[in-house]
Amino acid sequence: MRKIIHIDMDCFYAAIEERENPALMGKPVAVGGESRRGVLTTANYAARKFGCRSAMPVYKALELCPHLILLPVRFELYRADSARIRAIFGRFTELIEPLSLDEAYLDVSHLQTSGAAIAREIRAQIREEVGLAASAGIGPNKLVAKIASDWNKPDGQFEVLPEAVDAFVAALPVGRLWGVGKKSREQLSALGVETCADLRRFDKIELARRFGKWGLELWSLCRGIDDREVSPHRTRKSLGSEQTFSENRVALVELLAPMRELLVGLKEDQIQHHSDRVIKSLVVKLKFADFERTTAERAHSVIDEAVFEELLTEAWSRGNGRAVRLIGVALRFEDPDVPEQMEFFAAP
Template structure:
């Protein structure tokens, strides 16, 4: 039986800001973009959440809900510094740390000798150390697998801890609403409710064959999760799936020419991110994609197979995406999807991957070709 801890810093960006500027404590606070520039809330403190402000909400909408909301720009360097200190504390207890983001991680402490091998005591000590050494609060969930540990970490937020013992897993999961299952969004939840399924206990009345027939491959996930089954391991070296950049524009881009002009800086930023990633791991590109959000908030993505970032190919994909609706564009992104690790290892038997995947700068860029 494994011992998994899921740690999640409470409203991380906002907490760092309140730590560094005590005058921000106790007032509704959000970190994000300006309302008059189509900014979006990255995170907010609990005072702001009491008014209905949420992450990913347009800043203009957040201000309507909470007129006294203070919105400040993100300071990624300080957030990254705090994250490094927190992750270093986690690694004092186990090498099996799987970061999910700057403020969230899984820890497998099954074989840890700290605190007499007690996952509960380890989680308690970690939370105390982060508070004392970093000045931030972390909520934690302790359970026999990743799925339950993640749900448990939300149970007593903020600054709380919840433990689900192996003997309690079945009862704990049975009462969960189906929306708590990862991958169950609004559409899937409506389909389940149409079948009379509101909770995991309801979902258990359906066989694996029934769920697979109705939901395809995802049916097996539903069958397992509603029973508290999750065999995923904590992986310190999680495989990178994609690298991308995007921008929301203060003024809609109304023509393809305007979009092409805006694409060039995005390609430069993407190239920089790919190069940074290459310093620590192989980057095996399988596809390139363009993401568009139109002024009416509808979305579309155009993608194609690729060996590298080719500006000509990107402009072709951009034309495809923009041409689908011919409406003003408020957000544009560009990114690459990675080749699966197994395929990468096979190619490395025969090729120097860095020679196979050239990264070409945008047209007009005087920088040398990077390989």
């Protein structure tokens, strides 16, 4: 039986800022959003008590918590601490699948020690060496371990033994399952499904008829079945950068200069860190003043400013004159694990 641990750092960015400046301890702190028009990257637990959360617009967070302390993002510092934490993981296993700077899956099936004891030791070493708190979930697969890591937050852990998986998952709200978002919850609720136990009333055929291939996944997930391996070489699928404006941009021409600046940074990042990857397509994203988003994408193998300008024009046209509050540019990469398709026709 596999032993999978999901480690999730508690309020990672904000916790690092508190460690660097102990005077912040106990005060509501958020990272990100250099102006009222930006969005929060994370908020500590003191700020969450007021309703502040990641991805919330700064102006909304300040309405909820007027004394919120806003700090700029310091990615170099966060990456350095993430690397230190990753090194601690490496003392226990080579099977580490990072999900982001602040969370990862570990497969420790090869160790004789219990998963709970291993997780406890990892968390103790992180606290001692990095000065940060981590929460952990332990289970026989990735689905259960990730859900369990939320059970005793912050600075806690929870283990679901193999014999307890069935009852543990049955009682879960169906929204806790991987891939079930707001629209999916609404669709399932219309069928009288609120929990995984409710979902188990439907057989594979019925779920496949209603939801296609995803219905077959749901049948397995609501029973706590997840055969996904911990993949140490998780391949990045895209690379991007974006900017939220201090004031809305009301004309297409006003978006050209900031887009070109973003492209400079994007190209540098691609050359320095991802020069071995094959570019599949170019993407431009706009967020309008009413927070509606749109993206324009085109297959292209190199960073081409002219193509990005055409995509910007396309995305802008969908706004029907609406002002723009955010612009983003991105590259999508070819998946190196997918073989190239045979060409049926020779190029002219």
